[in-house]
Amino acid sequence: MSLVPHFVIEGPSDAPPLLLAPSLGTSLAVWDGHVKALARDHRVIRWDLPGHGGSAATLVGERATVAELADLVLALADHLGLERFAYAGISIGGAVGAHLAVRHPDRITSLALVCSSAHFGEPQAWLERAARVRREGTEFLAASAPARWFTSDFPGGEALEKLISDQRAADPVAYAACCEALADCDLRGELDRITAPTLVIAGREDTATPPPHSRELADGIAGAGLLEIPGAGHLAPVERPRPVLDALRAHFGAAPSDDAERHAAGTAMRRAVLGDAHVDRALAAATPLTAGFQDFITRYAWGEIWTRPGLDRRTRSCVTLTALVAGGHHEELALHVRAAVRNGLTPEEIGEVLLQTAVYCGVPAANAAFAIARRVLDEATSDETTADETTDHKDDH
Numbered sequence: 001m002s003l004v005p006h007f008v009i010e011g012p013s014d015a016p017p018l019l020l021a022p023s024l025g026t027s028l029a030v031w032d033g034h035v036k037a038l039a040r041d042h043r044v045i046r047w048d049l050p051g052h053g054g055s056a057a058t059l060v061g062e063r064a065t066v067a068e069l070a071d072l073v074l075a076l077a078d079h080l081g082l083e084r085f086a087y088a089g090i091s092i093g094g095a096v097g098a099h100l101a102v103r104h105p106d107r108i109t110s111l112a113l114v115c116s117s118a119h120f121g122e123p124q125a126w127l128e129r130a131a132r133v134r135r136e137g138t139e140f141l142a143a144s145a146p147a148r149w150f151t152s153d154f155p156g157g158e159a160l161e162k163l164i165s166d167q168r169a170a171d172p173v174a175y176a177a178c179c180e181a182l183a184d185c186d187l188r189g190e191l192d193r194i195t196a197p198t199l200v201i202a203g204r205e206d207t208a209t210p211p212p213h214s215r216e217l218a219d220g221i222a223g224a225g226l227l228e229i230p231g232a233g234h235l236a237p238v239e240r241p242r243p244v245l246d247a248l249r250a251h252f253g254a255a256p257s258d259d260a261e262r263h264a265a266g267t268a269m270r271r272a273v274l275g276d277a278h279v280d281r282a283l284a285a286a287t288p289l290t291a292g293f294q295d296f297i298t299r300y301a302w303g304e305i306w307t308r309p310g311l312d313r314r315t316r317s318c319v320t321l322t323a324l325v326a327g328g329h330h331e332e333l334a335l336h337v338r339a340a341v342r343n344g345l346t347p348e349e350i351g352e353v354l355l356q357t358a359v360y361c362g363v364p365a366a367n368a369a370f371a372i373a374r375r376v377l378d379e380a381t382s383d384e385t386t387a388d389e390t391t392d393h394k395d396d397h
């Protein structure tokens with residue numbers, strides 16, 4: 001009997017791996033609308049929850065935990081020889097990713113939590129659903145599925161029929177075990193252990209994991225970006241595929257194919273790394289003299305280089321800090337110390353990078369860099385938002 005979940009692989013075999021996880025009651029087909037575009041730059045591995053899609057129900061026992069589901073993902077990664085991988089998951093699939101990023105930070109290069117939560121509300125509702133599914137099977141869930149998954153504007157049709165048929169086909173015992181995993185899930189006290197660059201995506205009209213759940217994730221994970229998608233319910237990737245895809249491609253690194261795509265991807269990456277306040281300020285301050293330069297750095301630095309999948313954002317921050325110390329670019333260094341924090345580097349790790357620059361860039365250069373980093377990190381500790389707003393920036397990038 002297979003000990004790994006059912007999976008499907010798409011994309012070049014030498015591209016960086018990206019695992020995509022579904023939500024409760026859905027199969028890996030929930031990512032059908034995204035996989036082709038994501039597989040242009042990634043080796044995309046979609047997997048099914050136990051008893052869902054093509055996965056055996058026996059992968060879990062009568063009760064499951066998010067930790068056990070995470071172990072299945074690690075078993076799959078080991079089976080495929082993946083030491084490290086990027087991960088995006090919807091709802092329970094996201095919680096599994098958050099658990100992995102907390103407990104196995106060395107395995108996760110980058111994380112996206114889509115319509116997910118650190119704590120899926122009062123356990124009672126999940127335990128009641130589990131008990132009813134065990135008694136009656138999954139059929140009764142069909143009636144409530146549209147309202148649980150989508151806004152009232154979602155046209156339904158074939159996409160909804162396929163989702164409901166996957167839910168109907170789910171093994172009741174495994175479905176119930178996943179409900180119990182949701183009942184027990186509480187990662188709220190551990191989010192600060194996540195170091196992987198993280199993007200949180202919320203459906204503004206999601207009733208299953210409403211936007212405050214996403215805000216809690218984003219507030220708890222250092223440097224996490226948060227995107228709230230209007231006109232989307234719980235299955236935002238199905239209801240509003242385009243903005244979800246653009247955000248995932250920008251977050252995980254994708255090579256845009258033309259200037260317009262490069263600009264869009266660059267803007268999203270620049271906002272994720274430097275923060276909305278900084279980017280809004282830089283764009284508002286653009287003049288006819290500087291507008292061309294703003295466009296250039298957005299497309300080139302952010303749209304072509306920072307978006308490349310070959311290095312994660314933490315590593316790119318280490319390289320950038322070092323280069324700025326070497327060049328003595330102190331205003332940009334302050335900006336990129338803040339960016340490094342957004343990208344998941346701890347103050348201790350930033351200190352390690354600067355210590356290393358003392359060897360290769362010289363002690364005086366590192367001395368100045370430590371003074372700048374200390375000021376920026378102190379400001380961030382006392383009031384992150386105020387520090388971001390009040391620090392003097394030029395037309396930097």
Ligand SMILES: O=C(O)CC1=CCC(=O)O1
Nearest residue numbers: 023024091092093148208
């Ligand atoms: O089925 C639902 O109610 C929606 C949902 C909650 C957790 C999950 O994975 O899906």
